[in-house]
Amino acid sequence: MSNVIINLENIDITFYQKKRVIEAVKNVSVQINKGDIYGIVGYSGAGKSTLVRVINLLQVPTAGKITVGGDVTYADGQVKLSSGQLRQKRQKIGMIFQHFNLMAQKTAYENVAFALRHSGLGKEDKDQKIRQLLELVGLANRADNYPSQLSGGQKQRVAIARALANDPEILISDESTSALDPKTTKQILALLQDLNKKLGLTVVMITHEMQIVKDICNRVAVMQNGLLIEEGSVLDIFSNPKEELTKEFIKTATGIDEALVKIEQQDLVQNLPKNAILAQLKYAGTSTDEPILNELYKNHQVTANILYGNIEILDNTPVGEMVVVLTGQVDDLVAAQTAISEAGIELTVLKRGV
Incomplete structure (x- = not known):
């Protein structure tokens, strides 16, 4: 039995505006497995x-085929489900947004209750479910607060509770942390990760920040000008990016570019001796376990002066980079x-002494 919960095949989305033709999405195919936290990253536009938006048919594609939860929802230029089936399918897809979309005149409790208005639950069952959802997102004591009385992170937690009200199998996060400060962003990402594990939720993260992908996702697709330019596991993409845009995103997420600017200003680097090189090392997996720099001195009488180092765990695998003289x-x-290359470490010479 296939583990694929979302399958987009050869999706085209074209808009016609007066005399302009806008190809917003061009021949994109994506498979998302049940339980994935799947990132779709790209700049605005x-x-x-x-x-x-085609996953829950809020946007009908110009061409292509969509399968969600085993059901073909769109193919051959037409919707394949009745309006009732489509409504049921959409109920299994929760959405959270950048600006929360809460109703200002309703309390946190009432905002979540609004999502259950067609649920068919009795009053007591509905009350129990709302309180359980607010507890799940860490807001049990904020049920009677209005949005104006809540912080940005708390508002997003209410929005997440509301999105979970109909027991969705899929949760779509559209730039849901863009309006939050870094600390709150990490808390919301940790909550989404927790919900993914506890509820078996499949999470689709739309973002322009590769840092978010790095923190939470197990797979990622990179988009540019309507095209899917690179796709794979987060570990593969971070350790071996192919496309220039992907490399740019990753440099921003790891902070290596900022570090290199500061490194290049150091006296040691500006006056690099002729018997020295400035090198960037990138490594993943078991190569991070080896005392490679110690071995260089022992076997080759080469000393290593570490100017920058960073190691992270991506998909349970250590990944890192280092700048050394x-x-x-x-x-x-x-x-x-x-010896470094044979140890499975990618080495780039940034500067040679003269």
Whole structure:
């Protein structure tokens, strides 16, 4: 039995505005497995939000086939479900947004209750469910507060509770942390991760920040100008990005570019001795366990001065990078570089001493 919960095949979305033709999404195919936290990343105008709107048919594609939860919802230019079936399908897809979309005149409790108005639950069952949902998102003591009395993070928690009201199988987050400060963003991401595990939710994250993908997702698709340009596990994409845009996103997420600017200003780097090189090392998996720099001195008499180091755990695998000054005789430096590469570490020479 297939584990795929969302399958988008060859999706095109074209808008016609007066004399303009806008190809918002061009021939995109995506498979999302049940239980994934799947990131779709790209700058504004990349087509990511438009693409995700086809999952629950808020946006009908111009061409392509959509399968959600085993049911074909759209194919051959037409909707394949009745309006009643479509409504039921949409109830299994929760959505949270950047600006929360809460009703200002209703309390946190009433905002969640609004999502249950067609549920068919009795008054007591409905009350119990609302309180359970607010407890699940850490707001049991805020049920009677209005949105104006809540912080941004608390508002987003209410929005998440509301999105979970109809027991969805899929939760779509459309830039849901963009309006939040970094600390609150991390708390909301941790909550989404917790819900993914506790409820078996499939989460689709739309974002322009690769940092968010790095923190929470297990798979990622990168979009540019309506095209899907790169897709894979977060570990694969971060350790071996192919496209320039992906590399740009990753540099921003890891902070290496900012670090390099500061490193290049150091006296040691500006006056690099001729028997030295400035090198960037990138490594993943078991290569992070090896005392490679110690081995360089022991085997090749090459010393390593670490100017920058960063290691993270992506999908339970250590991934990191380092900027070092390697110093030694010319032949020893060559041998050291070979040893580094043979250890499965990617080495880029940034500068040579003169």
